[in-house]
Amino acid sequence: MKRVSIKDIAKQLNISITSVSxxxxxxxxxxxxxxxxxxxxxxxxxxxxxxxxxxxxxxxxGKTRIIGFLVDDISEPFFSGIAKxxxxxxxxxxxxxxxxxxxxxxxxAIELLQIFKDRHVDGYIMALPEGLEDEVKKLIATxxxxxxxxxxxxxxxxDYVIINNKESTALATAHLIDNGYKNxxxxxxxxxxxxxxxxxxxYEETIAKHQLHPFVKKINYSTSATTIKEMAEFFNxxxxxxxVIFGANYITLDGLRTFRxxxxxxxxxxxxxxxxxxxxxEFCDPPVTAIAQPLEAIAENIMKTLMEKLKQTSADKKxxxxxxPTIFNIRESSAKVxx
Amino acid sequence: MKRVSIKDIAKQLNISITSVSxxxxxxxxxxxxxxxxxxxxxxxxxxxxxxxxxxxxxxxxGKTRIIGFLVDDISEPFFSGIAKxxxxxxxxxxxxxxxxxxxxxxxxAIELLQIFKDRHVDGYIMALPEGLEDEVKKLIATxxxxxxxxxxxxxxxxDYVIINNKESTALATAHLIDNGYKNxxxxxxxxxxxxxxxxxxxYEETIAKHQLHPFVKKINYSTSATTIKEMAEFFNxxxxxxxVIFGANYITLDGLRTFRxxxxxxxxxxxxxxxxxxxxxEFCDPPVTAIAQPLEAIAENIMKTLMEKLKQTSADKKxxxxxxPTIFNIRESSAKVxx
DNA sequence: CTGAAAGCGCTTACAG
DNA sequence: CTGAAAGCGCTTACAG
Numbered sequence: 001m002k003r004v005s006i007k008d009i010a011k012q013l014n015i016s017i018t019s020v021s022x023x024x025x026x027x028x029x030x031x032x033x034x035x036x037x038x039x040x041x042x043x044x045x046x047x048x049x050x051x052x053x054x055x056x057x058x059x060x061x062g063k064t065r066i067i068g069f070l071v072d073d074i075s076e077p078f079f080s081g082i083a084k085x086x087x088x089x090x091x092x093x094x095x096x097x098x099x100x101x102x103x104x105x106x107x108x109a110i111e112l113l114q115i116f117k118d119r120h121v122d123g124y125i126m127a128l129p130e131g132l133e134d135e136v137k138k139l140i141a142t143x144x145x146x147x148x149x150x151x152x153x154x155x156x157x158x159d160y161v162i163i164n165n166k167e168s169t170a171l172a173t174a175h176l177i178d179n180g181y182k183n184x185x186x187x188x189x190x191x192x193x194x195x196x197x198x199x200x201x202x203y204e205e206t207i208a209k210h211q212l213h214p215f216v217k218k219i220n221y222s223t224s225a226t227t228i229k230e231m232a233e234f235f236n237x238x239x240x241x242x243x244v245i246f247g248a249n250y251i252t253l254d255g256l257r258t259f260r261x262x263x264x265x266x267x268x269x270x271x272x273x274x275x276x277x278x279x280x281x282e283f284c285d286p287p288v289t290a291i292a293q294p295l296e297a298i299a300e301n302i303m304k305t306l307m308e309k310l311k312q313t314s315a316d317k318k319x320x321x322x323x324x325p326t327i328f329n330i331r332e333s334s335a336k337v338x339x
Numbered sequence: 340m341k342r343v344s345i346k347d348i349a350k351q352l353n354i355s356i357t358s359v360s361x362x363x364x365x366x367x368x369x370x371x372x373x374x375x376x377x378x379x380x381x382x383x384x385x386x387x388x389x390x391x392x393x394x395x396x397x398x399x400x401g402k403t404r405i406i407g408f409l410v411d412d413i414s415e416p417f418f419s420g421i422a423k424x425x426x427x428x429x430x431x432x433x434x435x436x437x438x439x440x441x442x443x444x445x446x447x448a449i450e451l452l453q454i455f456k457d458r459h460v461d462g463y464i465m466a467l468p469e470g471l472e473d474e475v476k477k478l479i480a481t482x483x484x485x486x487x488x489x490x491x492x493x494x495x496x497x498d499y500v501i502i503n504n505k506e507s508t509a510l511a512t513a514h515l516i517d518n519g520y521k522n523x524x525x526x527x528x529x530x531x532x533x534x535x536x537x538x539x540x541x542y543e544e545t546i547a548k549h550q551l552h553p554f555v556k557k558i559n560y561s562t563s564a565t566t567i568k569e570m571a572e573f574f575n576x577x578x579x580x581x582x583v584i585f586g587a588n589y590i591t592l593d594g595l596r597t598f599r600x601x602x603x604x605x606x607x608x609x610x611x612x613x614x615x616x617x618x619x620x621e622f623c624d625p626p627v628t629a630i631a632q633p634l635e636a637i638a639e640n641i642m643k644t645l646m647e648k649l650k651q652t653s654a655d656k657k658x659x660x661x662x663x664p665t666i667f668n669i670r671e672s673s674a675k676v677x678x
Numbered sequence: 679c680t681g682a683a684a685g686c687g688c689t690t691a692c693a694g
Numbered sequence: 695c696t697g698a699a700a701g702c703g704c705t706t707a708c709a710g
Contacts, residue, residue, distance in 0.1 A: 003687095005686095005687055005688085006687065006688065007687075007688095015696075015697080016696065016697040016698075017687090017688080017689095017697090018689085018690080018696070018697055018698080018699095019695090019697075021688070021689060021690085022689095022690095022696095025689085031695085031696090032695055032696090033695070033696080034695065034696095037695090037696090051457050052687080052688070053398075053459075053686085053687050053688065054457055054458055054459070054688095055394060055397045055398040055403070055459055055686085055687080055688090056398055056686070056687035056688035056689090056702090057687080057688055057689080058394045058688090058702095059392075059394040059395055059398050059686090059687080059688075059702050059703070059704085060687080060688045060689050060690090060701080061688085061689070061702085062702080064394070073423065074419060074422060074423050074426065075416070075419040075420045075422070075423040077414070077416070077419075080413060080414040080416075080419035080422075081414045083413060083414070083419075083438070084412065084414040084440050087413065087438060087439060087440065088440070088442075091439065091450075091451065091454065096437050096454065096458060097437070098435050098436070098437065099422070099426060099436070099438055100426060100430065101423050101426065101427070103427075111430075112430065115430065115435065118390050118393055119393055119435065120392075120393065120394055253618075256622060260622075279592075279619060280618060280619045280622050283595060283599075283622065283623065284622065285624065342703095344702095344703055344704085345703065345704065346703075346704095354680075354681080355680065355681040355682075356681090356703090356704085356705095357680070357681055357682080357683095357705085357706080358679090358680060358681075360704070360705060360706085361680095361705095361706095364705085370679085370680090371679055371680090372679070372680080373679065373680095376679090376680090391703080391704070392702085392703050392704065393704095394702085394703080394704090395686090395702070395703035395704035395705090396703080396704055396705080397686095397704090398686050398687070398688085398702090398703080398704075399685080399686050399703080399704045399705050399706090400686085400704085400705070401686080
């Protein structure tokens with residue numbers, strides 16, 4: 001059962017493969033192919049269920065309609081949620097996605113990028129892994145369509161889809177202040193990642209504006225165990241705290257573990273706000289207020305940006321930056337302080 | 340900056356592309372190519388950083404070294420965990436994975452399968468979606484390498500990687516009985532999926548063996564809200580229950596929601612065991628005992644099975660069935676009944 | 679031991 | 695309005 005090829009179609013109709021190709025690619029009108037012939041071709045294509053060989057098309061055109069997607073860990077809910085939606089949109093547009101996880105291994109990330117190149121992907125979507133800045137700059141220099149998301153790297157000029165980190169933590173901080181909290185801590189990681197610095201800045205500026213005292217703890221992240229220890233020491237050293245904001249999902253997780261280890265009760269002992277929302281927060285007692293990243297909106301903006309990029313010629317090089325607003329889900333963990 | 344091709348190598352060395360091709364594909368010895376020439380070729384390949392064009396190779400050989408992976412929802416932790424490990428193994432072996440989510444939509448699933456075919460994937464890995472039985476049977480009939488996992492479909496002859504469902508729930512039930520529980524409920528979905536029936540059977544047989552009374556509730560799954568309602572009614576109608584086993588992760592989630600809605604306390608009011616383990620269970624108060632599916636082992640067995648399948652000729656058609664054992668994580672939610 | 683050539687299945691510049 | 699032919703970059707049967 002051999003697949004039908006364009007040759008079979010041409011032969012059966014006694015015409016050239018050129019004409020068949022034009023009809024199939026919707027260029028019949030443009031190429032002045034008669035309506036009668038066009039119809040005959042389309043009918044036979046339908047009858048034989050002819051599907052062009054994508055490999056041949058790709059070899060000829062250099063386009064694969066495949067997009068490479070590179071993140072730290074595809075099994076993280078944030079990334080897999082985005083991956084799912086991106087894949088859906090891509091499928092609708094006739095594209096497919098190759099997903100890969102770098103596991104925070106720069107060497108591996110470079111290899112994976114090379115694999116994408118070897119596979120002739122048409123475009124790249126990445127949460128830029130550390131150490132890949134130069135590689136990606138080179139890639140962009142070759143006019144490869146690249147869309148970066150999640151993290152912004154000042155040094156790398158590219159199209160970005162990010163969230164409004166600073167405004168989000170500013171809003172969260174103001175919310176806690178409104179609800180009567182005065183000694184609010186911000187726990188983050190000791191990182192130069194811009195999005196983490198922005199989150200911190202949103203907190204610090206709001207605290208300053210209200211003339212409150214800032215309590216910032218920068219965790220030196222390695223394992224969960226050491227993080228819990230660091231957090232416990234911080235909480236013990238600052239007994240006057242009445243609220244805490246955790247700067248990212250994994251920090252929140254270890255924060256909750258610290259609560260458990262120290263026998264601290266959410267809200268009753270310390271109000272809690274989490275940057276990043278996830279299912280566990282709904283099951284906490286009481287449920288935890290969170291800044292949610294809108295996965296679908298992020299995914300849709302990534303694809304929109306990339307599709308525009310794919311249409312562009314290298315002449316009009318211009319980088320876009322889409323800022324997607326987060327959603328603030330207020331739950332009981334940040335409830336008003338009782339008078 | 341054009342890519343170097345096999346022609347460039349041949350031209351620079353004044354030899355035929357045939358020889359270059361043989362050397363590159365490691366068939367120099369077999370083809371009696373002199374060591375001197377082999378070395379010259381390899382040196383130039385290294386110097387020019389020549390990478391064969393995968394598209395041309397694929398067109399010529401019909402092999403793409405791409406594998407299609409089809410599941411309900413790639414953003415579910417179970418699937419994304421497996422996807423991650425599969426992708427890693429595949430990358431090491433020179434394969435790439437195309438992931439897709441069917442979203443429980445049969446029409447879409449058939450389309451996605453067609454896309455895989457159009458892309459000439461070398462093999463398929465699927466948690467068989469409902470309604471795709473016939474399509475997959477046809478696919479297998481064409482000798483396409485197909486590995487199914489997660490769910491077993493009696494009607495579909497194929498290679499399978501599954502877990503020991505029945506033994507797992509039998510063990511969990513025995514554990515509860517050992518710990519002094521007598522009125523143990525099993526909550527599952529009203530489904531003909533074999534793995535769900537096996538889980539139920541493991542419970543029922545163990546209950547019968549100990550001459551206890553079975554309490555089985557089959558949820559007519561639609562939304563979370565209706566499920567919670569059904570569960571609440573079931574709990575209210577069986578006030579004598581002292582333990583419950585939830586038959587799958589999403590059932591556990593709605594079970595925990597029901598606990599919350601009814602103000603029931605885990606273990607104190609009702610002991611709990613979950614089929615499937617996930618992060619939330621660690622954060623429950625007290626933490627919930629769970630049957631964990633070993634994602635890595637499942638992924639590794641899937642890839643092993645598939646790679647063997649890819650080596651096989653259509654002559655030796657034989658289907659394998661790998662049963663991966665689950666891991667029983669005992670936590671406080673099933674603690675011994677106090678005397 | 680090595681090479682010329684056909685062919686995988688397309689697209690497209692060119693010719694008429 | 696339509697077609698013959700080159701070529702994308704490989705692999706491999708065949709010849710010598």
